Amino acid sequence: MAVQQCLVLIKPDGLVKSLTGNIISALSETKLKIVGAKIVSVKRELAEVHYSDLKKQKPQVFESVLKYIQGDFHTNRVLALVYQGENAIKKIREIAGSTNPEDADPTSIRGKYGRINSKTGVFENVIHASDSEDNAKREIQLWFSPEELTETIYPIKKQEKTQEVRIWA
Ligand code: ADP
16 A cells, blocks of 8 residues: 545634643554645635535535634634555554544544534534545645645655745744
8 A cells, every 4th residue: 555645623612711731642653754744824715626516515514614724613623634654544544533522433433522403404524534545635735835844745846936924023
């Protein structure tokens, strides 16, 4: 089995419930390597692109899911992580559990900590994990720039940057 990457998001409910440590501990059982990590305040544009497939597949929940990942129900923070190693996607998704927390294995992350919000109907399942190599590549390139990762996992190109940046005053 080849080395894979997988984007993991600890969603706003995971952060609000102080589950970051528990989730990272559970994932450490995979012995995979973390090659990127950052806290992100999710804007609508990022959420829309991240969940672009969901718009077609599950239009009935799309708007609520966008609100959920942007933090409208919890906090506007997500912890984004990139894991790397053999068979990373299957290993992580097994520990994460099924999308619906009521169907998830009770010992999985979603089984333990997830819930269905009775007001919105959203599966608040505390974690996102890429489900294929193609999606992992698309998602990692969406959430991270090459210099934010400790390894060059996809081809890069160089470009002059003239954009204004913020620095400490
Ligand atoms: P996964 O996150 O397991 O890859 P999807 O990509 O299908 O699953 O869905 C993205 C997210 O949207 C889910 O993690 C969950 O938070 C929410 N979601 C998906 N399907 C439903 C549904 N039928 N009802 C409520 N929320 C849903």
